[in-house]
Amino acid sequence: MAESIKLIFLSFLASIGFGLKYQMQRRYLIWAGLGGALTRLCYLLLVQFIDARLVYSLLAAMFASLYAEIMAMKFKMPSTVFLYPAIIPLTPGSLIYNTAVHFLLQETDEMWVYARACALTLLGISIGFVLISTFTYYRRVYFLGKDLASHLLHHPHKNHK
Numbered sequence: 001m002a003e004s005i006k007l008i009f010l011s012f013l014a015s016i017g018f019g020l021k022y023q024m025q026r027r028y029l030i031w032a033g034l035g036g037a038l039t040r041l042c043y044l045l046l047v048q049f050i051d052a053r054l055v056y057s058l059l060a061a062m063f064a065s066l067y068a069e070i071m072a073m074k075f076k077m078p079s080t081v082f083l084y085p086a087i088i089p090l091t092p093g094s095l096i097y098n099t100a101v102h103f104l105l106q107e108t109d110e111m112w113v114y115a116r117a118c119a120l121t122l123l124g125i126s127i128g129f130v131l132i133s134t135f136t137y138y139r140r141v142y143f144l145g146k147d148l149a150s151h152l153l154h155h156p157h158k159n160h161k
Contacts, residue, residue, distance in 0.1 A: 004044050007040055007089075008040050014089065015032050018032070032085035035086030039064040039089050039090060040089040042060050057120065058124035061090060061124060061129055062132050064083065068083035079136075098114040
């Protein structure tokens with residue numbers, strides 16, 4: 001329990017640090033940290049109940065993406081501003097590291113175990129993002145009543161030079 005709380009707090013700090021590194025406006029840093037902390041909490045809960053790495057990575061990424069979309073709507077900003085800090089806790093750094101170490105040590109059996117786990121994690125994260133971004137795109141299209149692309153390409157000042 002104490003280890004989980006520590007991980008959630010560190011995820012909060014890491015997400016804020018990521019926001020600072022990429023010059024996020026200070027008023028949004030707490031929201032970025034909250035996204036990372038909640039994503040880590042979601043991930044830790046999912047790992048307890050789901051045995052499939054692909055599935056719990058996908059669901060945690062969907063949560064992070066949904067959080068980013070909600071914050072983007074709330075603050076009228078692009079979702080990526082909140083998405084990138086929120087996904088920091090999901091990055092499979094230790095899996096990438098162990099894959100590389102076992103590759104360098106020429107321990108191919110262990111390398112493939114880590115490489116497979118890393119690939120499943122990254123695949124789950126990618127699919128989770130695509131599902132939520134597709135859902136929110138079509139939600140916007142539905143509520144606008146027309147295709148967003150044609151809406152954005154509409155120029156009210158045709159004679160503007």
